[in-house]
Amino acid sequence: MKPIIERPDKTEAGRTKATPSIRWALASLSLSMLMPSLDTSIANVGLPTLAEAFGASFQQVQWIVLAYLLAITALIVGVGRLGDIVGRRRLLLAGIGLFTLASLFCGIAPTLWLLIAARALQGLGAAMMMALTVAMVGETVPKERTGSAMGLLGTMSAIGTTLGPSLGGVLIAGFGWETIFLVNVPLGIANFLLAARFLPVDRPNRKAGQGRPDAIGTLLLALTLAAYALAMTMGHGSFGVLNIGLLLAAAFGTALFAFTEAKVKSPLVRLTMFRDSALSVGLAMSTLVSTVMMATLVVGPFYLSRALGLDAAHVGAVMSAGPLVAALTGVPAGRIVDRFGAHRMTITGLVAMIIGLFLVAAMQGRFGVVGYIGPLALVTANYALFQAANNTTIMTNIRPDQRGVISGMLSLSRNLGLITGASVMGAVFTRASGTTGITAARPEAIATGMQVTFAIAALLIVAALVVALTGFAIAKRTALSEQAS
Incomplete structure (x- = not known):
């Protein structure tokens, strides 16, 4: 057909x-x-x-x-x-x-x-x-x-x-x-x-x-990523000997993969592509932001049920508010990116996310569910804006023969962020709550853990903003030097 x-x-x-x-x-x-x-x-x-x-x-x-x-x-x-x-x-x-x-x-x-x-x-x-x-x-x-x-x-x-x-x-x-x-x-x-x-x-x-297709590189990368994913998902944030061993295996696999890709004639990932600041910056930001967004899914249910006393039905309804906002704002966000430019909207989205995350931490307990949903809606709407802008920046000016592998790397960066967020942000929440048994923690401890977790999440987005500004400055300097020469 x-x-x-x-x-x-x-x-x-x-x-x-x-x-x-x-x-x-x-x-x-x-x-x-x-x-x-x-x-x-x-x-x-x-x-x-x-x-x-x-x-x-x-x-x-x-x-x-x-x-x-x-x-x-x-x-x-x-x-x-x-x-x-x-x-x-x-x-x-x-x-x-x-x-x-x-x-x-x-x-x-x-x-x-x-x-x-x-x-x-x-x-x-x-x-x-x-x-x-x-x-x-x-x-x-x-x-x-x-x-x-x-x-x-x-x-x-x-x-x-x-x-x-x-x-x-x-x-x-x-x-x-x-x-x-x-x-x-x-x-x-x-x-x-x-x-x-x-x-x-x-x-x-x-x-x-x-x-020929890079079979060795593909196998090495698959095993490395599988080791990292298992290290982050097994044990639910409680790192034991097996988790540490898997992380060390992932680190060794990364080094071996980079060495192999530098030697083969037709590599799976050309390491020289990371010299492109737009790509490197975009992938780093995608991982950081996805790590933070996972915190809302990890911390939210415990905070809503244990600290605010909501039943399971109301917890589910409140938890669906964030993704619902993302669903409603995704298309308008894309049109805004087309109109005002991807770089500008990347910065705008990150700044608004920082404000929203600090508000979530600062307003806990003061306005009940409204004090949680309102700032979270701000975070989620601007996550949709950031995602549209960042994806556009990465995918717009790449060579046609690299679209598939770079699209795969973009999806991978987001997936690694979600996996890391589930483990790391969950561990931060547990530690900040001052208890190993989170289901038995007092409401006050849960509230404290939520505040600390979202404050750290905001700092991670600050780091993403610094990465974005640095990357855009490098790209601008490179463009000016090319024009001068």
């Missing part, structure tokens, strides 16, 4: 107007971002039910979530690079098909370990979708609409994360645990048909395809 690609129309004001084919292509990319995001959170709510269904311990059923997360983290850069070589549209279609098929296998799995294996396969499909969806933006929409497209994808990611727990609860209660996976099958079929029909065919890229 040959995809239909039309040139964008121009309005009287000279702005690019999306044609129906572009809208349908964006619909496919939106589904490709929604589905993996939905499955990041939808399985968590079903863990107690799955433990009962398979007669397994909680530690065993946790691998249903961990297998998915590890597959994405370990493989996302490799599949991004593979898309640059074999064609991003072709690999995205394969990823959608694999994700859909794996979802079916999850829903009919007769044993826990077959379910875990199917989740790992689903994670591979999700890695393809997440890496290549962002990479396809440059081939799907005009350059001046990149910010709007990035904002839309950010909105779909937030909707998927928000919708997962509530949709999962409804499906399990009404139709059984199998449906939390089977719901992806009709979505996947629709997405595959849209992508096959409307996404643009890759142009032949001889430069990206030169040399």
